[in-house]
Amino acid sequence: MLASTALIAAAPAWAQDDTTALPELVVEAQRAAAAREQISPRLGATVTTIDRDQIQALPTGPGASFTELLYQVPGAVRDSFGELHLRGEHRGLQYRLNGITLPEGIQGFGSFLDARAVRDVSVLRGALPAQFGYRTGGVIDVNLRSGAMEPGGQVGVYGGSRGLLTTSMDYGLTAGGYDLFASGTFLRTDQGIEPPTASRSPLHNGSEQARGLVSLSRALDDNTRLSFIAGLSRNAFQIPNIAGRSPDFAAYGLTSYDSRNLRASQLETNGFGVLALQHSQGQIDGQIALFTRYSRTHYRPDQIGDLMYTGVASNVTRESMAGGLQGDGAWRLHPDHTLRVGFSVMADRTRASNRSTVLPLDSDGEAIDSPFSITDRGSRLGWLYGAYIQDEWRLTERLTLNAGLRFDYLDSYSRTGQVSPRINLVWQALENTRVTLGYARYFTPPAQELITPSGLALFAGTTGAPQNYVSGTVRPERSHYFNLGIDQRLNENLSVGFGAYYKNVRDLLDLGQFGNALVYTPFNYDRAQVYGVEFTANWRSRFFDAFANLALARAMARGIRSGQFNFEADELAYIENKYVRVDHDQLVTASAGVVARPWEGGRVAATMLAGSGLRRGFANTERMDPYATVNFSVAHEFRGPDGGRWTVRGDILNLFDARAQLRDGSGIGVGAPQFLPRRGFYAGLSRAF
Numbered sequence: 001m002l003a004s005t006a007l008i009a010a011a012p013a014w015a016q017d018d019t020t021a022l023p024e025l026v027v028e029a030q031r032a033a034a035a036r037e038q039i040s041p042r043l044g045a046t047v048t049t050i051d052r053d054q055i056q057a058l059p060t061g062p063g064a065s066f067t068e069l070l071y072q073v074p075g076a077v078r079d080s081f082g083e084l085h086l087r088g089e090h091r092g093l094q095y096r097l098n099g100i101t102l103p104e105g106i107q108g109f110g111s112f113l114d115a116r117a118v119r120d121v122s123v124l125r126g127a128l129p130a131q132f133g134y135r136t137g138g139v140i141d142v143n144l145r146s147g148a149m150e151p152g153g154q155v156g157v158y159g160g161s162r163g164l165l166t167t168s169m170d171y172g173l174t175a176g177g178y179d180l181f182a183s184g185t186f187l188r189t190d191q192g193i194e195p196p197t198a199s200r201s202p203l204h205n206g207s208e209q210a211r212g213l214v215s216l217s218r219a220l221d222d223n224t225r226l227s228f229i230a231g232l233s234r235n236a237f238q239i240p241n242i243a244g245r246s247p248d249f250a251a252y253g254l255t256s257y258d259s260r261n262l263r264a265s266q267l268e269t270n271g272f273g274v275l276a277l278q279h280s281q282g283q284i285d286g287q288i289a290l291f292t293r294y295s296r297t298h299y300r301p302d303q304i305g306d307l308m309y310t311g312v313a314s315n316v317t318r319e320s321m322a323g324g325l326q327g328d329g330a331w332r333l334h335p336d337h338t339l340r341v342g343f344s345v346m347a348d349r350t351r352a353s354n355r356s357t358v359l360p361l362d363s364d365g366e367a368i369d370s371p372f373s374i375t376d377r378g379s380r381l382g383w384l385y386g387a388y389i390q391d392e393w394r395l396t397e398r399l400t401l402n403a404g405l406r407f408d409y410l411d412s413y414s415r416t417g418q419v420s421p422r423i424n425l426v427w428q429a430l431e432n433t434r435v436t437l438g439y440a441r442y443f444t445p446p447a448q449e450l451i452t453p454s455g456l457a458l459f460a461g462t463t464g465a466p467q468n469y470v471s472g473t474v475r476p477e478r479s480h481y482f483n484l485g486i487d488q489r490l491n492e493n494l495s496v497g498f499g500a501y502y503k504n505v506r507d508l509l510d511l512g513q514f515g516n517a518l519v520y521t522p523f524n525y526d527r528a529q530v531y532g533v534e535f536t537a538n539w540r541s542r543f544f545d546a547f548a549n550l551a552l553a554r555a556m557a558r559g560i561r562s563g564q565f566n567f568e569a570d571e572l573a574y575i576e577n578k579y580v581r582v583d584h585d586q587l588v589t590a591s592a593g594v595v596a597r598p599w600e601g602g603r604v605a606a607t608m609l610a611g612s613g614l615r616r617g618f619a620n621t622e623r624m625d626p627y628a629t630v631n632f633s634v635a636h637e638f639r640g641p642d643g644g645r646w647t648v649r650g651d652i653l654n655l656f657d658a659r660a661q662l663r664d665g666s667g668i669g670v671g672a673p674q675f676l677p678r679r680g681f682y683a684g685l686s687r688a689f
Helices: 024-039 050-058 066-070 303-310 569-575
Strands: 046-050 095-098 100-102 118-125 138-144 152-160 164-175 178-189 207-221 224-238 264-283 285-299 310-333 338-357 372-394 397-411 415-430 433-444 477-489 494-512 519-540 542-558 589-594 600-610 627-639 645-653 661-664 672-674 680-688
Touching: 024 285, 024 310, 046 050, 050 118, 066 118, 100 264, 100 285, 152 589, 152 645, 303 310, 303 338, 494 542, 519 672
Parallel strands: 095 138
Antiparallel strands: 046 118, 095 100, 118 138, 152 164, 152 680, 164 178, 178 207, 207 224, 224 264, 264 285, 285 310, 310 338, 338 372, 372 397, 397 415, 415 433, 433 477, 477 494, 494 519, 519 542, 542 589, 589 600, 600 627, 627 645, 645 680, 661 672
16 A cells, blocks of 8 residues: 655755666665565555655654654654554554564663664554564564665764764675675763653753664575674663652651652663575565564662652562564465465563562551561563464455464463454555555463562552552453555645554553553553544655644543552542543644755755643543644755765754643553653764765
């Protein structure tokens, strides 16, 4: 179907004049990408693609976090701590690098992937074909840059408001039949996450982040290619403070503690590796891959301050090591039939530890100043198996049916599985009109690495005691999903799109931040309904591009089936008997952007993101205020005195200095207030070589 795109910028004139023949390695890289598309098509899904030129055109350009790129997708809802919601989902996102599924990590608010390493990214939503399993709220399909298609490199520096300083490097080359691309970024800032106040200078909110990636591939013969991809990120965050607070407890002989001096912090480490063998022979394309992922999050409390302000100072560690094997193949057995099959096996070893300092309670429920520690830990080895088969059947010249079955089995905190039918109909109604209609049965396992230890009784009679002692097992989510998409190209410049979806769910998986640590905990609602519509429009021309997206959505659920100890009794009772809005529900979301190229090598761009407000209050019965933010950018590419290609850019984020509050610390699973950053001024300089 036609992709709904965000922004596009034309290549500089000096790049457009190159008419030399494509090198052999470039042809091989293009052939490999085409083969991957044959193995794993997107028939029937709603697709938005953001390419390299579009990434360059966004305010902050390739220095934007990977999540910030995705805010341009229709209906993408921005949340605190870098969270992104697509079509009423809380996470549920599947990342694929060059066609290989990458197991999700214990993502907090640090990005594991650097946007400057991305050639293009496609976001798939809706009724997905059978090859997509496990995380089906959205598939983030990333194609990485390569030395064959982008030889040479670039070094740059970027910085500005609130102490931001970023240095970066990327380089690609081909030698001896090898295709290599590598990138690295180091970032330091005084505002690492969304602050809890609207202050221009948040207290204790520094961050240092380092990310690196390497991609290496080689064609073994005309039909076979071996690829290796590895990446590492290490992100350290201070937890921001609010001045003027008063502690609720006395501890260590102290009755006062200046809230400006709290020193909690969090460290996130993520690493991954993929080794893939791709082969094409006649009418058959296949790929098999080994993958591994390591993820660790460690929250370090302010031992005295956390205890005095919340009654619990928890040193929290979550660690996960996952690995597995994935195979996919396509067989064009007939001009009207393409058969696709695949499998995956993944093992995940997780460890969770909470070392909590608490205060005992007397017979009247009052805290006693005699702190002591409780250690609650657990570990588990879980397995996840999947297999699928599907047939792409070309019924007529204009009508294609893609039907398949998928089987998944989970052996972890529960042992269960599901056979899931998938069916998509793609109709080219007119030359410039495409209609898609699809149904998918989904099976979504809970994120094992986020499931917390369950020693609730250890905290009885202390300030760390739960609301109750009921803790049902976290279950896989099961759902029926229906999707409709219509895309229309009105002329060579303008295209429009419409999408509608409905999801009926049992055991809806949601996530909440129930403690001081910025680590999410999964829980289930008994039943849920998620539905909405999306409208898109895109204008593309030589000198001017624009896009606009509008989405209306609703996500409702009732009955808490797991993690009940996180909820108060009156809230549990209310949710048991009435549908409530989930915490990430936002009725209206809009985004827009323009790019103008008024002079050779120059680019002026602006983007806007607006929302009607996330949920808040008792059982999410209220909502936050609407907000809108605008970003502005100007950039110029030129030949320097040294003959090199230079780029200078300036950006203004939150141009009109909106005081946008995403959260106020109330609502289901919402631990703290968060504001979007105030207006900031930034500039960068880079040199290509």
